[in-house]
Amino acid sequence: DGREVTLYIGYYYTGGKVGAAHDPQVCYPGQGWKLSDKKTRSMHLTDGTIVDYASIKAELENRVEQIFYWFQVNDRTTADTFNQKLQLFRSKIMREREVNAFVRLSVSMEELPPAEVDRVLTDFVDAFYPVFIKYVVRQM
16 A cells, blocks of 8 residues: 555574674664563454464654564564574474574554554464465475
8 A cells, every 4th residue: 555664574594693692772772772561462364374473663763663573483473582492392393394484574663553563463474474485385
């Protein structure tokens, strides 16, 4: 619908890069951003998939962004790096591949009400995630 969404994906083929992702709670404050309103959520997509993710608001000078992010391990999502590590440990024990990723989406909040920002992000995830997970599963 003409709204701009910024997408960042850090994709790793092994568990050796766990923790290498740019968690907004670390990298944004390191660049001067103030973070607030962190929440852990689950999103139910139209295809029945559930995506566990975190949301956070970031402010720097006159810029305000809403950020959604999650950690992907094989075909599972988690909202934090601790659970990402647990999922990778489980994959190792089960002799599964250790494909993992960090996915971050952001939208400027300067011209949109918060409910509209969330709608833009959830609509994007609903369209993006099925394509993304097909790629991830193909790599497993």
